[in-house]
Amino acid sequence: MIDLALVWVGIIGLGVLIYVILDGFDLGIGILFPFIKKQQQRDVMMNTVAPVWDGNETWMVLGGAGLYAAFPLVYATVLSALYMPIMLMVVALIFRGVAFEFRFKANRSKYLWDHAFIWGSVVSSFLQGVILGAYIQGIETTNGIYSGGTLDWLTPFSLFTGLGVVVMYAALGCGWLILKTETGLQQRMYQLMPKLILLLLIIFAGVSLYTPFTHPEIAQRWFSLPNLYYFSPVPVLVLICVALILSACKKRLEVQPFLYTLALVFLAFTGFVISLWPMIIPPSVTIWQAASPESSLKFTLVGAVIFIPIIIAYTIMGYWVFRDKVRVGDSGYH
Known part of the structure; x- marks a missing residue:
């Protein structure tokens, strides 16, 4: 018999992973804006994602809606x-979205929309990392109801993971721009990419050391046998991906830096799932305890089976249509 709770965890996990990848390099472009001063090059940066940026956030909506339908206890x-x-x-995402609409049409106030785009990207990325860190730390509940304080999410660890997500998105954006641009802008990204990847490696190491030391149950999961044999390839693969990215940038390869950075994101996501499984509200509520009744899971799964392939299809089509490089002088966002 099919475990519908696990099916829904897979659907929500897929939505979150796709969102992190697609909106990650999208937000990363805003994070990289301060490193590029020429307005023409900034126009090119925005034009690489202008046709697809709003569709990327569909996956955030899918994840939230799926959580509400399949795991209402977690949602609440x-x-x-x-x-x-x-x-x-x-709020930060709203400012960023408005900047897309206004920046290309503004003249004297263009620099203000640049700032809105930068800070909207940085703040929303940072807060996604803070949310991630607070979730990993655990959420205090009593009889299924949140019983913690207003600022329990604000800790040194959550701030550190916030910085980590900013750097990760910047690295994704850098790889995307290497793929989609050329000449001076592309060369600047080749210079930034190794620095971002090495910083990201340090952050990964920090999170990997801090998490098991502060969460005994995660340490038990990581270091007990035979789990240790299954999990040990993850840090090795991370180091291999970092080496491949540095080599690709040195050789001025265009596709590989982005693909290997995607692999890093996937490995980080895998480590996250491994660390918390099977808790969906860490440290005490499991997937099955939080799931909706089976009838609700079946009913909502029908809609998911219909609409998710449609979302995947139009996402692929959008990226395929706008697959070519973006150059200075190409028509802007309208």
Whole structure:
């Protein structure tokens, strides 16, 4: 018999992973804006994602809607615990989205929309990392109801993971721009990419050391046998990906830096899942305890089976249509 709770975890996990990848390099472009001063090059940077950026956020909506339908306890508890950073993230995303619409049409106020785009990207990325860190740390519940404080999410670890997500998105954006641009802008990205990847490696190491030391249950999961044999390839693969990215940048390869950075993101996501499984509200509520009744899971799965292939199809089509490089002088975003 099919475990519908696991099916829904897979659907939500897929939505989150696709969102992190697609909106990750999208947000990364805004994070990289301060490193590029020429307005023409900034125009090119925005034009690489202008046709697809709003579609990327469909996956965030899918993840939230799926959570509400399949795991309402998680939806209620996590939103109660992380209400403040989530709302601030939404405000930052609004500023960023408005900047897309206004920047290309503004003249004297263009620099203000540049700042809105930069800070909207940085703040929303940082807060996504803060939310991630607070979730990993655990959410205090009593009888399924959040019982922690208003600022429990604000800790040194959550701030560190916030910085980590900013760097990860910047690296994704850098790889995307190497793929989609040329000449001076591309060369600048080749210079930035190794620095971002090495910084990201340091952050990965910091999170990997801090997490098991502060969470005995995660340490037990990582270092007990035979789990240690299964998990040990992950850090090795991370080091291999970092080496491949540095080599690709040195050789001025165009596709590989982005692909290997995607592999790094996948490995980080895998480590996250491994660390918390099978808890969906760490440290005490499992997937099956939080799941909706089976009838609800079946009913909502029908809609997911219909609409998710449609979303995947139009996402692929959008990226395929706009697959070519973007150059200075190409028509802007309208």
